[in-house]
Amino acid sequence: MTTKIALVGVGKIARDQHVPALSASPDFELVATASLEGAVEGVPGFQSLDALFAAHPEVTAVSICIPPVPRFEVAAQALRSGRHVMLEKPPGASVSECRELEAMAKQADLSIYATWHSREAAQVANARAWLRNKRLTSLTITWKEDVRRWHPGQTWIWKSGGLGVFDPGINALSILTEILPVPVHMRAATLFVPENCDTPIAADLTFAHPDGAAVSADFDFRQEGEQTWSMDIRTTEGDLVLSDGGARLAIDGETLASDAVLHETADEGGEDKAPLGGEYHRLYANFARLLASGETDMDLSPLLHVADAFMLGRRVSVEPFIE
Amino acid sequence: MTTKIALVGVGKIARDQHVPALSASPDFELVATASLEGAVEGVPGFQSLDALFAAHPEVTAVSICIPPVPRFEVAAQALRSGRHVMLEKPPGASVSECRELEAMAKQADLSIYATWHSREAAQVANARAWLRNKRLTSLTITWKEDVRRWHPGQTWIWKSGGLGVFDPGINALSILTEILPVPVHMRAATLFVPENCDTPIAADLTFAHPDGAAVSADFDFRQEGEQTWSMDIRTTEGDLVLSDGGARLAIDGETLASDAVLHETADEGGEDKAPLGGEYHRLYANFARLLASGETDMDLSPLLHVADAFMLGRRVSVEPFIE
Numbered sequence: 001m002t003t004k005i006a007l008v009g010v011g012k013i014a015r016d017q018h019v020p021a022l023s024a025s026p027d028f029e030l031v032a033t034a035s036l037e038g039a040v041e042g043v044p045g046f047q048s049l050d051a052l053f054a055a056h057p058e059v060t061a062v063s064i065c066i067p068p069v070p071r072f073e074v075a076a077q078a079l080r081s082g083r084h085v086m087l088e089k090p091p092g093a094s095v096s097e098c099r100e101l102e103a104m105a106k107q108a109d110l111s112i113y114a115t116w117h118s119r120e121a122a123q124v125a126n127a128r129a130w131l132r133n134k135r136l137t138s139l140t141i142t143w144k145e146d147v148r149r150w151h152p153g154q155t156w157i158w159k160s161g162g163l164g165v166f167d168p169g170i171n172a173l174s175i176l177t178e179i180l181p182v183p184v185h186m187r188a189a190t191l192f193v194p195e196n197c198d199t200p201i202a203a204d205l206t207f208a209h210p211d212g213a214a215v216s217a218d219f220d221f222r223q224e225g226e227q228t229w230s231m232d233i234r235t236t237e238g239d240l241v242l243s244d245g246g247a248r249l250a251i252d253g254e255t256l257a258s259d260a261v262l263h264e265t266a267d268e269g270g271e272d273k274a275p276l277g278g279e280y281h282r283l284y285a286n287f288a289r290l291l292a293s294g295e296t297d298m299d300l301s302p303l304l305h306v307a308d309a310f311m312l313g314r315r316v317s318v319e320p321f322i323e
Numbered sequence: 324m325t326t327k328i329a330l331v332g333v334g335k336i337a338r339d340q341h342v343p344a345l346s347a348s349p350d351f352e353l354v355a356t357a358s359l360e361g362a363v364e365g366v367p368g369f370q371s372l373d374a375l376f377a378a379h380p381e382v383t384a385v386s387i388c389i390p391p392v393p394r395f396e397v398a399a400q401a402l403r404s405g406r407h408v409m410l411e412k413p414p415g416a417s418v419s420e421c422r423e424l425e426a427m428a429k430q431a432d433l434s435i436y437a438t439w440h441s442r443e444a445a446q447v448a449n450a451r452a453w454l455r456n457k458r459l460t461s462l463t464i465t466w467k468e469d470v471r472r473w474h475p476g477q478t479w480i481w482k483s484g485g486l487g488v489f490d491p492g493i494n495a496l497s498i499l500t501e502i503l504p505v506p507v508h509m510r511a512a513t514l515f516v517p518e519n520c521d522t523p524i525a526a527d528l529t530f531a532h533p534d535g536a537a538v539s540a541d542f543d544f545r546q547e548g549e550q551t552w553s554m555d556i557r558t559t560e561g562d563l564v565l566s567d568g569g570a571r572l573a574i575d576g577e578t579l580a581s582d583a584v585l586h587e588t589a590d591e592g593g594e595d596k597a598p599l600g601g602e603y604h605r606l607y608a609n610f611a612r613l614l615a616s617g618e619t620d621m622d623l624s625p626l627l628h629v630a631d632a633f634m635l636g637r638r639v640s641v642e643p644f645i646e
Contacts, residue, residue, distance in 0.1 A: 069635070072508070095630060095631055095634075096507075097508040100506050100508055160511070160636060183426070185419035186417045186419060208395070208420070304419050307634045308418055308419050308420075308630060310634040311416075311486075311633040
């Protein structure tokens, strides 16, 4: 039996990822959308969630992919209306509002899922499995992309709460917190903020690791030419490079075959996640499992690292950003 | 039986508050201090925690009041050495490190206590009790003090991680999160940052409240003359003003007697907290109770609001700060 789901916010990420993943999903049927601007061909579109619920009371779950700042009100409205909620990353503009949503969902016996799509990249589970018993000496994140190419016209990214380079950077942090067997915390951060923006265009982060491993991240939105989303990981028992945002993995220089599975599939609930579809396919499969088991998945650790970077980071003003 | 305790960081807050509170405490005996600079007369002083523990193995608890940035390492060291930990506010420079400390303490079966001294101000429990069944319409925090008067020479406040005006402002947030029966979250923040500082000298905050009450805060470090630490609270059933940082309370214009108790003492574990000693006296009494029961108290909600303000706040540059 499929779950009738509505999509809120028909922007770039919805069109690129959510709609195709929902079309291919055996678990969900996209019944309607609510969006101030965009629409999905062949799917009834509404201007508000109220109007959507009035016309489609059969909708029992809502997937929200509007920008972070207005997200809370929509998620709260969906929960108050008795609908399960799936949240595009980041799950909110503030950590506190995410905790509120989680408490609201628990109280109403509804599922809420803070998704981190990069955790579902093909090789992340393998990286996690490989690292489990190794002693880390260093981990260097390089996350450099051209904002003009990947985020055209997304002006909200440059406004307060839009996170700037942390919008992609939080993907790296979601992988970091997934693959490391121990927690780390921000020790220092430098945020490079264009004179005409509220949010950083680049960031250098240094983390404290319990064993003293050197953990750092270099986020940059100004990267032209080759684009890099990689982690260079050194341990006392060999090195691992996770690249292409988690899609590609090499151990001691040898690239792992794309269908290789290093992790115990039993650990993942008996299902081999690696070869099935893309990141968003797996997110919706995860959401279906949460709905079936009545559970919630609201891991806020990537967002906490971002908040920590903003709280303890030093700001450096850089030249204005002109799209 | 008293707990033998060590104090780490003999600066202004230690001398003004911790040492007198420990001297008067029936629960603790101050055995030694560790501090790079200050010392307490008549108490053995050490340059490091290692040296202190070597000389005083009988110390079973450590109270830490060094600035937030170096705090984690010291707290982690104390926990690794099997000592219970009490933390001056804020409990750390990052939210993630506080969560790590909590996990470390739990794993080692030790108590950890993130203190919020303003929650122990004389009238906070009364304000909480009065608000419990009221419908809030507005809550306005005004926290304005002269940084030159209250924080002379505390240069760490102006450096990344030092929190600036949020160092006192977090006291207001600790009261807010204590007295409101429902959670709120940051909707918008404006941070006023001197050109020559990393941290804000003033902040305007707006919170979202579940019933739509107008909740806001005005923090300012530039207040000469009269100093204000107050909350103006309006409900559909009357108004409450909490002033003097929580020490004074008026309901509908009538000041409550300083020994009046609006709260059910049974709710507080059978002990009437209001008339006993000052804020730090009560913090140490709380810590003694946690040690006796083997519990932990690590409420990070005030720090989360600060992190949220930094993450989603808009920054405005203001004139340089000259001490």
